[in-house]
Amino acid sequence: MRKAVTARPDEHIVRLEDAYKIYQMGRQEVRALAGVTISFERGSFWAIMGASGSGKSTMMNILGCLDRLTKGSYFLEGHDVSTLEDDALSEFRLRHLGFIFQSFNLIPQLTVQKNIELPLYYLGWDSSRSAERARELAGKVGLEARLDHRPTELSGGQMQRVAIARALANDPQILFADEPTGNLDTATGEQIMELLVELNHQGKTIIIVTHESHIAAHAPKRLYLKDGIIESIVGEADETH
């Protein structure tokens, strides 16, 4: 339905090929991911679901370039990022990815404005341009009046909005949200989900991780993980094994 919006409809923005993530726990080998192959289309909205220990957090970390595969390949924007070094992965996160977390993860000693500006600081933007961009994004999430506040002075919903504004600062292709409504009441959680849906409509690829089905229901496509492998896919898969 949003294929009309995406520039290159045939391109897969994310592609995992036979992905393994194996942890060594003493003598025991734990397979957090045990051979996952899947592709996400540009502009799609996916929910990754599963019980705790299913490997969904690991998958999120891998997709978010925070962690590396033990085995297999990961193509992001057509680049094989599974072989990249730490610095290059950082650079990838900085230029292409945005993150939203369950516990918001704002830096408490920085103002709302400085928090939103954080990615721009690492991108090397000058301060006046950053300030302008921060104001624009704060407006987008309805928090223009709170730019000079500290995160601790905000409600949970407001903090998550700031986090979203920060995640959007570098104009990322993909937005990752890890249990974005986990710390919010239902009504506020709904508002945040609506905001994400709207961002998806504007063309962002969105991947959320959740264990709540009513949150996952906002995503047209849902992937169920169990014991590190894909259990099922609901909605139209772009391409599976």
Added chain:
Amino acid sequence: MRHTRLVRDISLGIENLLLHKLRSFLTMLGVVFGVGSVVAMLAVGEGASKEALDQIRKLGSNNIIITAVKSVEEETTSTTQSFMSIYGLTYEDHRRLSETMKTIKKTVPVKLVRKEGFLKARVLELRVVGTTPIWFDLVQRPVIAGRVLTGSDVDDQAPVTVLTEYGARRLLATDSTIGQTLRIGSDAFKIVGIVKSEGGEAANIQLPDQQVDAYIPIDVARVYYGDISFRRTSGSDEREMVELHQIIVQVDRTEDVESTAKGIEEMLKRFHNKKDYIISVPLALLKQAEATKRTFNIVLGSIACISLLVGGIGIMNIMLASVTERTREIGIRRAIGAKKRQIIMQFLIETVVLSTIGGIVGLGLGILIPALITYLVAMPTVITLWGVILPLFISGAIGIVFGLYPAARAAEVDPIIALRHE
């Protein structure tokens, strides 16, 4: 561009430090006192040695001073009886020194007599110095009024005298006193000049001149006072026969000073059957004093450096705690895309800012303390450029050295774990 970025990084660091004002202040104190003590100790050490070096320089670094002393055996045997003790340097010694040693440029014979001086109603116990005009070349003191002794004074055996500033003041002699008559003992001398006198003893070095000196031509002293002097001590009269009390020698080139001193020693040994003289070499003293100063500075500096080290460890300790405390922040920054070296820079800048500000405050303290010492106990202190630059440099270096490990720890924080960190 890079410049403004660094400025932003530094101001960010300062902002972070200001979040915990008391903690930052206390952390900084170690470096403040470390740098303060280095600067202060160097200043005190430098001041003490400068005083000694100045005194030695006043003796003249190319000079060798030979002084007559009563030999030890003479001293012990002369206590009971009254008899004549004959010792000291001779006119012959002076002639031999000035004629035979090639490296010697100038020699001055000195004959000393203690006499009372009378000017109108005032009396002053004088040390009458019979010498030649060359004295004033070797013991250089500014002329305050009139002139010093001249060759013609010596040739004519003119009864003229040059007073010191101190003596002149005690005798109420002024510019107008020049030309007036000073009575020394029972003899009349015309005052021809007044010179400044350093006088006395400082840093264990006896200067050749004293404050109560009155300089007269040597031949006049010889004719008027002879070579025999009386000293009345309790119970016995002592008679001494000394031709010359001192010979000051100036060597042409500094590098010949030490060998010349050895040569003089050899020569005197041959003609004196007892050791009734002391040879002192200001240059040797100078070298010794400089070596002592170096050792002194190294020891003081090392002690002070230990306090700097302690300050550095204090900083490291706090920064490690800060890294632990800010694990989550580091995780957030890393997730957003900060590279390891950017995290390292962030923490390193904080440490360097902390230690450098500590260094600057410590420098202020280190300048204040010696000033206070000088003010309170009149002890000279000298702040050298090195004494300022070195501690600042060291405090900056401490920031880097002791900041590197905490910063590296920060960079090694795993963002995945850090983001889960509560």
